[in-house]
Amino acid sequence: MPKVTEQYREAKRDEIAEAALRCFAKKGFGASMADIISDTGLSAGAIYGHFESKHEVMLAVSRLIMASRIHDLEALYALERAAAPSEVLSRVLTGLARDVGDPGLLLQVWGRSIVETGMRSIVWEVFGELRNAYRRLFAAWAAQNRGLDETQALEWAEDLIPVAIGLAQGYIAQSALFPEFDGPAYLASVHELLPH
Amino acid sequence: MPKVTEQYREAKRDEIAEAALRCFAKKGFGASMADIISDTGLSAGAIYGHFESKHEVMLAVSRLIMASRIHDLEALYALERAAAPSEVLSRVLTGLARDVGDPGLLLQVWGRSIVETGMRSIVWEVFGELRNAYRRLFAAWAAQNRGLDETQALEWAEDLIPVAIGLAQGYIAQSALFPEFDGPAYLASVHELLPH
DNA sequence: GTCTATAGATGGATAGAC
DNA sequence: GTCTATCCATCTATAGAC
Numbered sequence: 001m002p003k004v005t006e007q008y009r010e011a012k013r014d015e016i017a018e019a020a021l022r023c024f025a026k027k028g029f030g031a032s033m034a035d036i037i038s039d040t041g042l043s044a045g046a047i048y049g050h051f052e053s054k055h056e057v058m059l060a061v062s063r064l065i066m067a068s069r070i071h072d073l074e075a076l077y078a079l080e081r082a083a084a085p086s087e088v089l090s091r092v093l094t095g096l097a098r099d100v101g102d103p104g105l106l107l108q109v110w111g112r113s114i115v116e117t118g119m120r121s122i123v124w125e126v127f128g129e130l131r132n133a134y135r136r137l138f139a140a141w142a143a144q145n146r147g148l149d150e151t152q153a154l155e156w157a158e159d160l161i162p163v164a165i166g167l168a169q170g171y172i173a174q175s176a177l178f179p180e181f182d183g184p185a186y187l188a189s190v191h192e193l194l195p196h
Numbered sequence: 197m198p199k200v201t202e203q204y205r206e207a208k209r210d211e212i213a214e215a216a217l218r219c220f221a222k223k224g225f226g227a228s229m230a231d232i233i234s235d236t237g238l239s240a241g242a243i244y245g246h247f248e249s250k251h252e253v254m255l256a257v258s259r260l261i262m263a264s265r266i267h268d269l270e271a272l273y274a275l276e277r278a279a280a281p282s283e284v285l286s287r288v289l290t291g292l293a294r295d296v297g298d299p300g301l302l303l304q305v306w307g308r309s310i311v312e313t314g315m316r317s318i319v320w321e322v323f324g325e326l327r328n329a330y331r332r333l334f335a336a337w338a339a340q341n342r343g344l345d346e347t348q349a350l351e352w353a354e355d356l357i358p359v360a361i362g363l364a365q366g367y368i369a370q371s372a373l374f375p376e377f378d379g380p381a382y383l384a385s386v387h388e389l390l391p392h
Numbered sequence: 393g394t395c396t397a398t399a400g401a402t403g404g405a406t407a408g409a410c
Numbered sequence: 411g412t413c414t415a416t417c418c419a420t421c422t423a424t425a426g427a428c
Contacts, residue, residue: 104307166365395426402419
Protein backbone atom coordinates (compact mmCIF):
# COMPACT_ATOMS: atom_id res chain seq x y z
CA MET A 1 0.00 0.00 0.00
CA PRO A 2 2.20 2.83 -1.28
CA LYS A 3 2.03 6.13 0.60
CA VAL A 4 1.93 8.34 -2.49
CA THR A 5 -1.28 6.73 -3.66
CA GLU A 6 -2.97 7.51 -0.36
CA GLN A 7 -1.94 11.15 -0.56
CA TYR A 8 -3.02 11.28 -4.17
CA ARG A 9 -6.47 9.98 -3.34
CA GLU A 10 -6.91 12.56 -0.62
CA ALA A 11 -5.72 15.38 -2.85
CA LYS A 12 -8.15 14.32 -5.57
CA ARG A 13 -11.00 14.18 -3.13
CA ASP A 14 -10.20 17.70 -1.97
CA GLU A 15 -9.92 18.89 -5.54
CA ILE A 16 -13.35 17.48 -6.37
CA ALA A 17 -14.87 18.82 -3.17
CA GLU A 18 -13.61 22.32 -3.93
CA ALA A 19 -15.00 22.24 -7.44
CA ALA A 20 -18.31 21.01 -6.02
CA LEU A 21 -18.22 23.86 -3.50
CA ARG A 22 -17.93 26.38 -6.33
CA CYS A 23 -20.83 24.76 -8.20
CA PHE A 24 -23.06 24.51 -5.13
CA ALA A 25 -22.30 28.12 -4.23
CA LYS A 26 -23.41 29.22 -7.68
CA LYS A 27 -26.37 26.92 -8.31
CA GLY A 28 -27.22 25.48 -4.92
CA PHE A 29 -27.30 21.75 -4.25
CA GLY A 30 -29.37 21.48 -7.42
CA ALA A 31 -26.12 21.75 -9.37
CA SER A 32 -25.71 18.62 -11.47
CA MET A 33 -22.87 16.15 -11.47
CA ALA A 34 -22.23 17.35 -15.01
CA ASP A 35 -21.59 20.83 -13.60
CA ILE A 36 -19.09 19.46 -11.11
CA ILE A 37 -17.46 17.21 -13.68
CA SER A 38 -17.09 20.17 -16.00
CA ASP A 39 -15.61 22.34 -13.24
CA THR A 40 -13.01 19.75 -12.26
CA GLY A 41 -12.03 19.03 -15.84
CA LEU A 42 -12.29 15.35 -14.97
CA SER A 43 -14.83 12.78 -16.13
CA ALA A 44 -17.80 11.03 -14.57
CA GLY A 45 -15.82 7.86 -14.00
CA ALA A 46 -13.08 9.75 -12.18
CA ILE A 47 -15.49 11.43 -9.77
CA TYR A 48 -17.25 8.20 -8.89
CA GLY A 49 -13.88 6.62 -8.22
CA HIS A 50 -13.56 9.02 -5.27
CA PHE A 51 -17.13 9.52 -4.12
CA GLU A 52 -19.85 6.92 -3.98
CA SER A 53 -22.60 9.33 -4.94
CA LYS A 54 -23.55 12.96 -5.35
CA HIS A 55 -24.96 12.77 -1.87
CA GLU A 56 -21.51 11.94 -0.50
CA VAL A 57 -20.08 14.95 -2.31
CA MET A 58 -22.71 17.20 -0.77
CA LEU A 59 -21.95 15.95 2.72
CA ALA A 60 -18.22 16.41 2.23
CA VAL A 61 -18.70 19.99 1.07
CA SER A 62 -21.06 20.75 3.95
CA ARG A 63 -18.63 19.42 6.52
CA LEU A 64 -15.90 21.49 4.90
CA ILE A 65 -17.63 24.83 5.17
CA MET A 66 -19.28 24.31 8.54
CA ALA A 67 -16.20 23.07 10.33
CA SER A 68 -14.07 26.06 9.39
CA ARG A 69 -15.78 28.28 12.00
CA ILE A 70 -14.65 26.09 14.88
CA HIS A 71 -10.97 26.70 14.31
CA ASP A 72 -11.45 30.45 14.63
CA LEU A 73 -13.15 30.02 17.97
CA GLU A 74 -10.46 27.75 19.27
CA ALA A 75 -7.80 30.22 18.23
CA LEU A 76 -9.59 32.85 20.32
CA TYR A 77 -9.54 30.62 23.36
CA ALA A 78 -5.77 30.40 23.16
CA LEU A 79 -5.41 34.14 23.84
CA GLU A 80 -4.38 35.17 27.36
CA ARG A 81 -6.97 37.90 27.83
CA ALA A 82 -10.45 36.48 27.52
CA ALA A 83 -12.32 38.07 24.62
CA ALA A 84 -15.66 39.75 25.30
CA PRO A 85 -18.71 38.10 23.68
CA SER A 86 -19.11 40.94 21.19
CA GLU A 87 -15.47 40.54 20.21
CA VAL A 88 -15.89 36.79 19.81
CA LEU A 89 -18.76 37.26 17.38
CA SER A 90 -16.91 39.93 15.49
CA ARG A 91 -13.91 37.65 14.97
CA VAL A 92 -15.98 34.67 13.92
CA LEU A 93 -18.03 36.65 11.44
CA THR A 94 -15.21 38.58 9.82
CA GLY A 95 -13.37 35.29 9.40
CA LEU A 96 -16.40 33.84 7.68
CA ALA A 97 -16.04 35.70 4.42
CA ARG A 98 -12.39 34.66 4.27
CA ASP A 99 -12.90 30.93 4.87
CA VAL A 100 -16.29 30.08 3.50
CA GLY A 101 -16.30 32.47 0.60
CA ASP A 102 -19.99 32.31 -0.08
CA PRO A 103 -22.26 32.58 2.98
CA GLY A 104 -25.16 31.57 0.74
CA LEU A 105 -23.86 28.04 0.84
CA LEU A 106 -24.54 27.96 4.56
CA LEU A 107 -28.18 28.81 3.88
CA GLN A 108 -28.27 25.91 1.45
CA VAL A 109 -26.93 23.59 4.13
CA TRP A 110 -29.41 24.79 6.75
CA GLY A 111 -32.31 24.39 4.34
CA ARG A 112 -31.20 20.98 3.23
CA SER A 113 -30.74 19.76 6.79
CA ILE A 114 -34.46 20.27 7.34
CA VAL A 115 -35.33 17.56 4.86
CA GLU A 116 -32.36 15.20 4.89
CA THR A 117 -31.03 13.24 7.83
CA GLY A 118 -27.42 13.02 6.66
CA MET A 119 -27.11 16.77 6.39
CA ARG A 120 -28.94 17.25 9.65
CA SER A 121 -26.41 15.08 11.47
CA ILE A 122 -23.59 17.26 10.25
CA VAL A 123 -25.36 20.47 11.22
CA TRP A 124 -26.15 19.19 14.69
CA GLU A 125 -22.63 17.95 15.21
CA VAL A 126 -21.00 21.18 14.12
CA PHE A 127 -23.38 23.40 16.07
CA GLY A 128 -22.75 21.21 19.10
CA GLU A 129 -19.05 21.92 18.83
CA LEU A 130 -19.74 25.61 18.22
CA ARG A 131 -21.82 25.76 21.39
CA ASN A 132 -18.99 24.17 23.36
CA ALA A 133 -16.54 26.70 21.99
CA TYR A 134 -18.82 29.64 22.74
CA ARG A 135 -19.51 28.32 26.24
CA ARG A 136 -15.84 28.14 27.15
CA LEU A 137 -15.14 31.58 25.71
CA PHE A 138 -18.08 33.33 27.31
CA ALA A 139 -17.53 31.65 30.66
CA ALA A 140 -13.86 32.59 30.68
CA TRP A 141 -14.74 36.22 30.05
CA ALA A 142 -17.48 36.26 32.68
CA ALA A 143 -15.14 34.75 35.24
CA GLN A 144 -12.41 37.32 34.50
CA ASN A 145 -14.62 40.40 34.13
CA ARG A 146 -17.63 39.81 36.33
CA GLY A 147 -16.11 37.92 39.21
CA LEU A 148 -18.34 34.89 38.81
CA ASP A 149 -17.27 31.48 40.03
CA GLU A 150 -17.02 28.65 37.54
CA THR A 151 -20.57 27.37 37.93
CA GLN A 152 -22.11 30.81 37.71
CA ALA A 153 -19.95 31.71 34.73
CA LEU A 154 -20.98 28.59 32.84
CA GLU A 155 -24.63 29.27 33.59
CA TRP A 156 -24.29 32.85 32.43
CA ALA A 157 -22.61 31.66 29.25
CA GLU A 158 -25.29 29.06 28.62
CA ASP A 159 -28.01 31.71 28.60
CA LEU A 160 -26.10 33.88 26.17
CA ILE A 161 -25.29 31.17 23.62
CA PRO A 162 -28.59 31.01 21.72
CA VAL A 163 -28.82 34.74 21.04
CA ALA A 164 -25.13 34.90 20.18
CA ILE A 165 -25.61 32.11 17.67
CA GLY A 166 -28.79 33.83 16.52
CA LEU A 167 -26.97 37.10 15.88
CA ALA A 168 -24.35 35.17 13.92
CA GLN A 169 -27.01 33.39 11.88
CA GLY A 170 -28.67 36.72 11.19
CA TYR A 171 -25.38 38.11 9.93
CA ILE A 172 -24.89 35.11 7.68
CA ALA A 173 -28.43 35.22 6.33
CA GLN A 174 -28.37 38.92 5.61
CA SER A 175 -24.93 38.93 4.04
CA ALA A 176 -26.14 36.13 1.78
CA LEU A 177 -29.52 37.62 0.98
CA PHE A 178 -28.91 41.36 0.68
CA PRO A 179 -26.18 42.77 -1.55
CA GLU A 180 -26.41 46.10 0.30
CA PHE A 181 -25.87 44.48 3.70
CA ASP A 182 -23.46 46.51 5.84
CA GLY A 183 -21.41 43.98 7.79
CA PRO A 184 -19.34 46.40 9.88
CA ALA A 185 -22.46 48.37 10.88
CA TYR A 186 -24.11 45.12 11.98
CA LEU A 187 -21.08 44.22 14.07
CA ALA A 188 -21.09 47.70 15.61
CA SER A 189 -24.69 47.16 16.69
CA VAL A 190 -23.81 43.73 18.05
CA HIS A 191 -21.03 45.38 20.06
CA GLU A 192 -23.58 47.73 21.65
CA LEU A 193 -25.95 44.88 22.45
CA LEU A 194 -23.69 42.15 23.78
CA PRO A 195 -21.56 42.41 26.93
CA HIS A 196 -18.21 44.10 26.30
CA MET B 197 -68.13 36.20 -16.50
CA PRO B 198 -69.95 34.56 -13.61
CA LYS B 199 -68.81 35.50 -10.14
CA VAL B 200 -68.88 31.97 -8.75
CA THR B 201 -66.32 30.78 -11.26
CA GLU B 202 -63.90 33.51 -10.24
CA GLN B 203 -64.26 32.59 -6.58
CA TYR B 204 -63.91 28.93 -7.44
CA ARG B 205 -60.67 29.50 -9.27
CA GLU B 206 -59.20 31.41 -6.38
CA ALA B 207 -60.29 28.79 -3.88
CA LYS B 208 -58.71 26.05 -6.00
CA ARG B 209 -55.48 27.99 -6.25
CA ASP B 210 -55.38 28.35 -2.47
CA GLU B 211 -56.18 24.69 -2.02
CA ILE B 212 -53.32 23.69 -4.29
CA ALA B 213 -50.95 26.19 -2.70
CA GLU B 214 -51.69 24.82 0.76
CA ALA B 215 -51.09 21.24 -0.34
CA ALA B 216 -47.83 22.38 -1.93
CA LEU B 217 -46.90 24.11 1.31
CA ARG B 218 -47.30 20.86 3.20
CA CYS B 219 -45.19 18.98 0.65
CA PHE B 220 -42.46 21.62 0.54
CA ALA B 221 -42.37 21.74 4.33
CA LYS B 222 -41.83 17.98 4.45
CA LYS B 223 -39.51 17.43 1.48
CA GLY B 224 -38.24 20.88 0.61
CA PHE B 225 -38.66 22.40 -2.84
CA GLY B 226 -37.37 19.12 -4.20
CA ALA B 227 -40.86 17.71 -3.62
CA SER B 228 -42.24 16.56 -6.97
CA MET B 229 -45.42 17.64 -8.70
CA ALA B 230 -46.57 14.05 -8.15
CA ASP B 231 -46.28 14.65 -4.39
CA ILE B 232 -48.40 17.76 -4.63
CA ILE B 233 -50.90 16.10 -6.94
CA SER B 234 -51.22 13.22 -4.52
CA ASP B 235 -51.70 15.58 -1.56
CA THR B 236 -54.46 17.57 -3.26
CA GLY B 237 -56.24 14.45 -4.47
CA LEU B 238 -56.44 16.14 -7.88
CA SER B 239 -54.68 15.25 -11.11
CA ALA B 240 -51.81 16.73 -13.10
CA GLY B 241 -54.18 18.33 -15.57
CA ALA B 242 -56.11 20.04 -12.79
CA ILE B 243 -53.00 21.57 -11.23
CA TYR B 244 -51.68 22.92 -14.51
CA GLY B 245 -55.09 24.45 -15.13
CA HIS B 246 -54.36 26.77 -12.17
CA PHE B 247 -50.60 27.18 -12.24
CA GLU B 248 -48.41 27.51 -15.30
CA SER B 249 -45.54 25.55 -13.79
CA LYS B 250 -44.06 24.13 -10.61
CA HIS B 251 -42.00 27.28 -10.41
CA GLU B 252 -45.18 29.35 -10.16
CA VAL B 253 -46.42 27.11 -7.36
CA MET B 254 -43.17 27.61 -5.48
CA LEU B 255 -43.38 31.37 -5.78
CA ALA B 256 -47.01 31.40 -4.63
CA VAL B 257 -46.16 29.35 -1.56
CA SER B 258 -43.16 31.52 -0.77
CA ARG B 259 -45.17 34.72 -0.98
CA LEU B 260 -47.79 33.12 1.23
CA ILE B 261 -45.49 32.28 4.10
CA MET B 262 -43.29 35.35 3.92
CA ALA B 263 -46.10 37.88 3.76
CA SER B 264 -47.84 36.61 6.90
CA ARG B 265 -45.29 38.31 9.15
CA ILE B 266 -46.15 41.75 7.88
CA HIS B 267 -49.72 41.67 9.13
CA ASP B 268 -48.55 41.02 12.68
CA LEU B 269 -46.29 44.03 12.56
CA GLU B 270 -49.01 46.27 11.22
CA ALA B 271 -51.36 45.12 13.94
CA LEU B 272 -48.77 46.21 16.49
CA TYR B 273 -48.54 49.65 14.98
CA ALA B 274 -52.27 50.12 15.53
CA LEU B 275 -51.85 49.96 19.30
CA GLU B 276 -51.92 53.25 21.20
CA ARG B 277 -48.89 52.62 23.37
CA ALA B 278 -45.83 52.13 21.22
CA ALA B 279 -44.37 48.64 21.77
CA ALA B 280 -40.74 48.35 22.81
CA PRO B 281 -38.40 46.69 20.27
CA SER B 282 -38.06 43.58 22.41
CA GLU B 283 -41.83 43.32 22.57
CA VAL B 284 -42.14 43.76 18.81
CA LEU B 285 -39.81 40.86 18.20
CA SER B 286 -41.54 38.73 20.76
CA ARG B 287 -44.91 39.24 19.09
CA VAL B 288 -43.64 38.61 15.60
CA LEU B 289 -41.85 35.43 16.57
CA THR B 290 -44.56 33.89 18.69
CA GLY B 291 -46.99 34.56 15.84
CA LEU B 292 -44.68 32.75 13.48
CA ALA B 293 -45.39 29.24 14.69
CA ARG B 294 -49.11 29.95 14.45
CA ASP B 295 -49.11 31.32 10.88
CA VAL B 296 -46.27 29.66 9.08
CA GLY B 297 -46.47 26.31 10.78
CA ASP B 298 -43.08 25.09 9.71
CA PRO B 299 -40.23 27.60 10.06
CA GLY B 300 -38.06 25.23 8.04
CA LEU B 301 -39.88 26.36 4.96
CA LEU B 302 -38.47 29.84 5.49
CA LEU B 303 -34.96 28.36 5.41
CA GLN B 304 -35.86 26.73 2.12
CA VAL B 305 -36.99 30.06 0.74
CA TRP B 306 -33.85 31.86 1.88
CA GLY B 307 -31.63 29.19 0.41
CA ARG B 308 -33.51 29.10 -2.85
CA SER B 309 -33.42 32.87 -3.21
CA ILE B 310 -29.64 32.68 -3.39
CA VAL B 311 -29.77 30.82 -6.67
CA GLU B 312 -33.02 31.90 -8.30
CA THR B 313 -34.03 35.42 -9.28
CA GLY B 314 -37.79 34.95 -8.96
CA MET B 315 -37.50 33.82 -5.36
CA ARG B 316 -34.96 36.54 -4.66
CA SER B 317 -37.39 39.22 -5.80
CA ILE B 318 -40.01 37.99 -3.37
CA VAL B 319 -37.54 37.85 -0.50
CA TRP B 320 -36.27 41.36 -1.20
CA GLU B 321 -39.77 42.72 -1.52
CA VAL B 322 -41.02 41.17 1.69
CA PHE B 323 -37.94 42.12 3.68
CA GLY B 324 -38.29 45.65 2.35
CA GLU B 325 -41.79 45.82 3.77
CA LEU B 326 -40.64 44.26 7.02
CA ARG B 327 -37.95 46.91 7.35
CA ASN B 328 -40.52 49.65 6.82
CA ALA B 329 -42.76 48.13 9.49
CA TYR B 330 -39.89 47.78 11.96
CA ARG B 331 -38.72 51.32 11.26
CA ARG B 332 -42.10 52.85 12.04
CA LEU B 333 -42.51 50.76 15.18
CA PHE B 334 -39.04 51.41 16.56
CA ALA B 335 -39.17 55.11 15.75
CA ALA B 336 -42.55 55.50 17.42
CA TRP B 337 -41.21 53.89 20.58
CA ALA B 338 -38.02 55.94 20.57
CA ALA B 339 -40.01 59.14 20.15
CA GLN B 340 -42.33 58.26 23.03
CA ASN B 341 -39.80 56.80 25.43
CA ARG B 342 -36.54 58.54 24.70
CA GLY B 343 -37.75 62.00 23.78
CA LEU B 344 -36.16 61.98 20.32
CA ASP B 345 -37.51 64.14 17.53
CA GLU B 346 -38.73 62.47 14.38
CA THR B 347 -35.46 62.58 12.48
CA GLN B 348 -33.44 61.29 15.42
CA ALA B 349 -35.99 58.59 16.13
CA LEU B 350 -35.90 57.33 12.54
CA GLU B 351 -32.12 57.30 12.59
CA TRP B 352 -32.08 55.40 15.86
CA ALA B 353 -34.57 52.91 14.42
CA GLU B 354 -32.55 52.47 11.24
CA ASP B 355 -29.50 51.39 13.20
CA LEU B 356 -31.47 48.86 15.18
CA ILE B 357 -33.24 47.19 12.24
CA PRO B 358 -30.46 44.86 11.01
CA VAL B 359 -29.77 43.29 14.39
CA ALA B 360 -33.48 43.04 15.15
CA ILE B 361 -34.00 41.21 11.87
CA GLY B 362 -30.89 39.19 12.63
CA LEU B 363 -32.23 38.09 15.99
CA ALA B 364 -35.49 37.11 14.32
CA GLN B 365 -33.65 35.14 11.64
CA GLY B 366 -31.63 33.41 14.34
CA TYR B 367 -34.83 32.43 16.11
CA ILE B 368 -36.29 31.07 12.88
CA ALA B 369 -33.13 29.17 11.98
CA GLN B 370 -32.73 27.61 15.40
CA SER B 371 -36.38 26.67 15.80
CA ALA B 372 -36.16 24.98 12.40
CA LEU B 373 -32.81 23.30 12.97
CA PHE B 374 -32.84 22.22 16.61
CA PRO B 375 -35.71 20.23 18.09
CA GLU B 376 -34.55 21.13 21.60
CA PHE B 377 -34.61 24.87 20.85
CA ASP B 378 -36.16 26.83 23.72
CA GLY B 379 -38.14 29.67 22.12
CA PRO B 380 -39.30 31.42 25.31
CA ALA B 381 -35.76 31.40 26.72
CA TYR B 382 -34.48 32.94 23.49
CA LEU B 383 -37.12 35.66 23.69
CA ALA B 384 -36.20 36.31 27.32
CA SER B 385 -32.58 36.85 26.27
CA VAL B 386 -33.72 39.11 23.45
CA HIS B 387 -35.69 41.11 26.01
CA GLU B 388 -32.53 41.65 28.03
CA LEU B 389 -30.55 42.69 24.99
CA LEU B 390 -32.90 45.00 23.13
CA PRO B 391 -34.24 48.31 24.47
CA HIS B 392 -37.33 47.84 26.65
C1' DG C 393 -62.16 21.87 -15.57
C1' DT C 394 -60.52 17.51 -14.76
C1' DC C 395 -59.01 13.03 -15.96
C1' DT C 396 -55.46 9.35 -17.93
C1' DA C 397 -51.64 8.43 -20.39
C1' DT C 398 -47.48 9.71 -22.15
C1' DA C 399 -44.14 12.58 -24.43
C1' DG C 400 -39.78 14.83 -23.78
C1' DA C 401 -35.89 16.14 -21.14
C1' DT C 402 -32.71 15.77 -17.43
C1' DG C 403 -29.52 13.80 -14.54
C1' DG C 404 -27.39 10.20 -11.49
C1' DA C 405 -24.83 6.33 -11.95
C1' DT C 406 -22.46 2.30 -14.41
C1' DA C 407 -19.99 -0.76 -18.01
C1' DG C 408 -16.18 -1.67 -20.29
C1' DA C 409 -12.01 -0.12 -22.86
C1' DC C 410 -7.58 1.83 -21.96
C1' DG D 411 -7.62 5.66 -12.08
C1' DT D 412 -9.68 7.67 -15.82
C1' DC D 413 -12.30 8.02 -20.07
C1' DT D 414 -16.47 7.55 -23.30
C1' DA D 415 -20.81 6.07 -24.03
C1' DT D 416 -25.04 4.88 -22.33
C1' DC D 417 -28.63 2.92 -19.37
C1' DC D 418 -32.42 3.85 -16.65
C1' DA D 419 -35.07 6.23 -13.18
C1' DT D 420 -37.35 10.45 -12.36
C1' DC D 421 -39.88 14.37 -13.14
C1' DT D 422 -42.15 18.30 -15.56
C1' DA D 423 -45.46 19.33 -18.68
C1' DT D 424 -48.84 18.34 -22.41
C1' DA D 425 -52.36 15.91 -25.51
C1' DG D 426 -56.66 14.41 -26.03
C1' DA D 427 -60.91 12.16 -24.17
C1' DC D 428 -64.78 13.19 -21.15
